[in-house]
Amino acid sequence: MQNARATGSGRRSGIAALLAALLLPGQPHAENRVNAGTPPERQVYFGDLHVHTTYSNDSFGYNNDRTPDVAYRYAKGEPVATVGGATIQLRTPLDFLAVTDHAEYLGIFSAMTAPEHPLNPTELGRQASSSDVATRYAAFGTFIRALRSGEFPEGFYDPANTLSVWRQIVETADAHYEPGRFTAFAGYEWTSTVQGGNMHRNVIFEGSADLPLPFAASDSRNPEDLWTWLERQRMRGVDAIAIPHNSNVSDGRMFALTDSFGEPIDAAYAARRTWNEPLVEITQQKGTSETHPALSPTDEFADFELFTELLISGGTPGKVSGSYVREAWLNGVRLQAEAGFNPFQFGVIGSSDNHSGTSAVEEGNYTGSRGPASDGTPALRQPTELWGGLPRQSFSAAGLTAVWAEENTRESLFAAMRRRETYGTTGTHLRVRLFAGWELPMDLHERAEREALGYARGVPMGGVLEGPARGRSPTIVVWAARDPEGANLDRIQIIKGWTANGAVHERIHDVALSDPARRRSDGSVTPVGNTVDVPGARHTNTIGSAELAAAWTDPDFDPTQPAFYYVRVIEIPTPRWTTFDAAALGVPPLDLVPATLQERAFTSPVWYLPAGQAGTARQP
Amino acid sequence: MHDVLARLLRDPLTHFLALGGIVFALWAALDTAPADNPAGTVSAAPVSVPDSRDILIDAAEQRLLTAYFTAQWRRLPTEAEFRELLDARIREEVLMREALALGLDRGDRVIRQRLAQKLEMTLREVAALETPTEAELAAFHARHRDRYALPPRISLTHRFVSARQHGDAAAARAAALLHALQSGDDVSADPFHAPGILLAETPDRLARVFGNTFRDAVLAAIQDGQPIGRWTGPVASPWGIHVVRIDDYQPGRQRGFAESRAAVEQDWREDAQAAAEVRRIELMRRRYRVEIAPFDPATERLQ
Numbered sequence: 048m049q050n051a052r053a054t055g056s057g058r059r060s061g062i063a064a065l066l067a068a069l070l071l072p073g074q075p076h077a078e079n080r081v082n083a084g085t086p087p088e089r090q091v092y093f094g095d096l097h098v099h100t101t102y103s104n105d106s107f108g109y110n111n112d113r114t115p116d117v118a119y120r121y122a123k124g125e126p127v128a129t130v131g132g133a134t135i136q137l138r139t140p141l142d143f144l145a146v147t148d149h150a151e152y153l154g155i156f157s158a159m160t161a162p163e164h165p166l167n168p169t170e171l172g173r174q175a176s177s178s179d180v181a182t183r184y185a186a187f188g189t190f191i192r193a194l195r196s197g198e199f200p201e202g203f204y205d206p207a208n209t210l211s212v213w214r215q216i217v218e219t220a221d222a223h224y225e226p227g228r229f230t231a232f233a234g235y236e237w238t239s240t241v242q243g244g245n246m247h248r249n250v251i252f253e254g255s256a257d258l259p260l261p262f263a264a265s266d267s268r269n270p271e272d273l274w275t276w277l278e279r280q281r282m283r284g285v286d287a288i289a290i291p292h293n294s295n296v297s298d299g300r301m302f303a304l305t306d307s308f309g310e311p312i313d314a315a316y317a318a319r320r321t322w323n324e325p326l327v328e329i330t331q332q333k334g335t336s337e338t339h340p341a342l343s344p345t346d347e348f349a350d351f352e353l354f355t356e357l358l359i360s361g362g363t364p365g366k367v368s369g370s371y372v373r374e375a376w377l378n379g380v381r382l383q384a385e386a387g388f389n390p391f392q393f394g395v396i397g398s399s400d401n402h403s404g405t406s407a408v409e410e411g412n413y414t415g416s417r418g419p420a421s422d423g424t425p426a427l428r429q430p431t432e433l434w435g436g437l438p439r440q441s442f443s444a445a446g447l448t449a450v451w452a453e454e455n456t457r458e459s460l461f462a463a464m465r466r467r468e469t470y471g472t473t474g475t476h477l478r479v480r481l482f483a484g485w486e487l488p489m490d491l492h493e494r495a496e497r498e499a500l501g502y503a504r505g506v507p508m509g510g511v512l513e514g515p516a517r518g519r520s521p522t523i524v525v526w527a528a529r530d531p532e533g534a535n536l537d538r539i540q541i542i543k544g545w546t547a548n549g550a551v552h553e554r555i556h557d558v559a560l561s562d563p564a565r566r567r568s569d570g571s572v573t574p575v576g577n578t579v580d581v582p583g584a585r586h587t588n589t590i591g592s593a594e595l596a597a598a599w600t601d602p603d604f605d606p607t608q609p610a611f612y613y614v615r616v617i618e619i620p621t622p623r624w625t626t627f628d629a630a631a632l633g634v635p636p637l638d639l640v641p642a643t644l645q646e647r648a649f650t651s652p653v654w655y656l657p658a659g660q661a662g663t664a665r666q667p
Numbered sequence: 668m669h670d671v672l673a674r675l676l677r678d679p680l681t682h683f684l685a686l687g688g689i690v691f692a693l694w695a696a697l698d699t700a701p702a703d704n705p706a707g708t709v710s711a712a713p714v715s716v717p718d719s720r721d722i723l724i725d726a727a728e729q730r731l732l733t734a735y736f737t738a739q740w741r742r743l744p745t746e747a748e749f750r751e752l753l754d755a756r757i758r759e760e761v762l763m764r765e766a767l768a769l770g771l772d773r774g775d776r777v778i779r780q781r782l783a784q785k786l787e788m789t790l791r792e793v794a795a796l797e798t799p800t801e802a803e804l805a806a807f808h809a810r811h812r813d814r815y816a817l818p819p820r821i822s823l824t825h826r827f828v829s830a831r832q833h834g835d836a837a838a839a840r841a842a843a844l845l846h847a848l849q850s851g852d853d854v855s856a857d858p859f860h861a862p863g864i865l866l867a868e869t870p871d872r873l874a875r876v877f878g879n880t881f882r883d884a885v886l887a888a889i890q891d892g893q894p895i896g897r898w899t900g901p902v903a904s905p906w907g908i909h910v911v912r913i914d915d916y917q918p919g920r921q922r923g924f925a926e927s928r929a930a931v932e933q934d935w936r937e938d939a940q941a942a943a944e945v946r947r948i949e950l951m952r953r954r955y956r957v958e959i960a961p962f963d964p965a966t967e968r969l970q
Contacts, residue, residue: 084862088862090861090862090876091860091861093875124871139874139875140871140875142875161788162781162784162785162788163785163788165735165738168781173777176784201739202735202738202739204738205738206738207734207738228869228872476875478860480860492858493832493857493858494858495855495856495857495858497858498858526858526860528860528905528906529905529906531874531875531877531878531879531880531881531904531905532878532879592831593830593831593905593906593907594829594830594831594906594907595831596831
């Protein structure tokens with residue numbers, strides 16, 4: 048467990064290869080498929096690429112018995128039973144889902160509840176099999192201590208069980224995959240923690256044929272080794288990407304400027320990272336990783352659903368620098384200018400990371416992230432006792448992945464993720480689309496053929512705009528529409544990051560406001576207001592706009608310096624999930640979290656690269 | 668004495684051997700015993716002791732020993748190690764049989780729970796082996812017809828008038844647009860964030876693209892006999908007003924048994940497994956006369 052370069056992984060991959068030969072579920076029949084459209088006909092699909100079931104040992108410890116089958120049914124909008132006998136159901140079903148259970152000792156607790164399992168008669172097996180919640184949670188405590196000490200009970204690593212659980216996960220994804228209607232991805236979580244810093248990645252496979260056994264953090268804790276494994280899989284025709292998450296609790300490691308061995312990042316590292324990790328999860332139940340007030344002191348929206356204490360640390364705050372997405376993008380363009388490569392040229396998504404088997408991300412229909420411990424009734428979510436060092440109220444009802452794709456199939460969605468035509472939301476289904484280019488008409492957003500023109504003359508979110516600029520500045524045209532069952536929009540912002548003379552800079556431009564009169568003469572903006580009736584947990588769409596759009600040309604463009612632009616769309620204030628629960632119980636909301644919040648979307652950036660630099664940043 | 672018991676408990680093979688025979692004997696008895704026979708053929712006495720003085724370590728058993736070793740050490744045992752495994756196994760078997768003969772299993776809560784749990788698991792597994800007849804499946808399909816229904820499919824073309832762009836004039840503009848389209852002029856409208864033509868979408872997907880209000884209005888129009896291929900409107904969405912042409916409508920329908928047989932069988936197995944477990948336990952319970960001695964927990968003193 049100590050060093051990632053342990054020889055154990057070689058031996059293990061031998062076993063894995065052997066077992067993998069047994070894993071051959073086929074692709075489901077594509078009967079519902081609709082012909083793929085052209086890029087302008089792409090639609091936005093919403094989903095969750097990060098849900099845990101009973102096969103994740105922590106989730107099992109939270110008394111969650113839900114299987115991947117339940118997770119997919121819930122995502123499709125079917126009712127799911129709670130322990131208390133009630134049912135829970137999404138109001139707006141999802142278009143796609145990936146179950147991503149922790150690969151480390153996958154499903155071992157669930158397995159050891161079977162009397163014939165070798166670990167069943169042990170103390171750990173007794174705890175795991177207990178019907179008492181606290182005893183079952185104690186099994187998870189033992190597991191965490193073992194993870195730390197590296198000393199596991201004999202038989203804890205059980206390749207036969209890993210194979211059977213993994214096989215079930217993949218087969219369940221196949222069974223729920225209805226091309227054109229609902230996409231189920233096979234995936235898992237690589238759960239590497241380095242000195243308390245969260246380095247976790249979700250691995251999402253494009254297909255389901257010939258899948259290997261998961262490469263786990265117990266094989267190696269270094270992302271470089273995960274990439275090597277992913278590259279090897281691609282050589283045998285199995286494509287997958289890794290999506291880092293919770294950089295906010297990585298203690299500055301997720302976006303560090305050194306590799307796992309303390310060496311400065313180089314061009315080869317940047318190329319491998321960009322190809323293997325085209326996306327990062329920017330928001331989820333354990334907080335939003337966009338930026339932090341300490342990094343972005345002038346950003347009035349930076350202090351949003353932060354989660355800063357390192358996991359299972361008893362409340363130790365992590366290092367801020369190196370832990371947030373915007374700063375990584377900034378360091379990326381700085382390295383681009385200084386060294387000619389960008390290790391952080393990634394797009395963004397949101398997902399839930401719920402450990403309940405349920406993608407519950409709707410504030411007004413939130414049922415917690417911990418299964419039976421939280422999803423029965425609002426009263427279960429009231430106590431302020433700590434979950435991993437934090438009150439449960441500080442967990443967020445977030446987030447979702449939005450993908451612009453031709454059709455709702457594995458291939459189409461995966462290709463969109465590869466080209467970063469994605470954005471993350473904090474749970475809202477708001478729509479946002481953007482194009483950047485040198486020759487985009489300033490009324491593009493009002494034209495009927497805006498998408499066709501956008502693709503023909505520009506690049507969508509996630510794209511790269513290359514020089515030479517020939518004396519022009521890039522134009523970004525963006526439009527957004529509210530969630531049809533959600534709240535109106537407050538504003539659209541374009542956030543620019545660039546580098547000059549070795550320093551990095553960021554500036555936020557409010558490009559579209561619900562009411563132009565809100566813009567003051569000094570350029571600042573009057574807040575949109577707040578319609579929330581806190582005791583009743585209601586808002587009204589009497590402020591804000593259902594749609595917003597803008598065309599914007601960068602007024603401070605320097606063609607010699609690389610830069611990035613991304614869009615943030617902010618909704619009007621709505622009640623936070625804690626406020627809905629308080630209203631249901633007829634009690635005032637706890638003041639340890641805000642009563643209202645402004646849901647939002649973050650797009651993948653568009654990068655500008657001066658002429659001659661584009662080549663080095665292109666994907667290998 | 669406690670060590671012996673602890674050892675016993677630690678080894679799953681003990682359970683496998685000691686319980687396996689009993690469980691299957693019980694199962695056989697259960698299958699043949701009429702439900703109304705309260706006596707049954709199985710005694711409620713504790714685990715019985717095999718009379719035989721023979722210990723057979725068969726090939727399957729040796730394979731299992733090897734598998735445990737390999738899972739732990741990631742390699743096959745050497746010859747010497749394998750001999751040790753066998754020795755340990757024989758020693759354990761001897762101790763186990765002697766312990767059973769001494770009745771050490773009786774009155775032990777852990778053993779009791781483990782036995783109950785083991786049988787529960789077996790009931791579930793055996794239920795999973797049951798094969799339904801076609802008639803049973805057809806009856807299941809008939810009982811759960813809704814599970815196998817296919818949703819309606821709607822293809823539509825729409826033109827959008829944006830409230831953002833036209834404000835209060837949007838309604839008049841939409842009326843003019845509808846009139847023009849009905850007269851055969853294909854006039855352009857405002858851009859919308861989803862395609863202008865949607866093919867074979869379910870009502871559920873229409874709601875996700877246009878909102879619940881729009882979906883409901885379109886379904887109501889179809890219900891009211893809106894002709895296919897003719898423009899109609901206005902249909903409101905959260906973002907403005909749409910003028911809509913239904914290009915095709917395939918009503919939802921029930922899938923017949925033959926068409927949904929695979930899904931029916933899967934669901935039947937899930938249901939059958941759960942039901943069989945409940946039923947078998949209930950059947951077994953009926954063979955016992957339960958007597959509960961008078962006792963008031965409230966009189967107990969807390970320690």
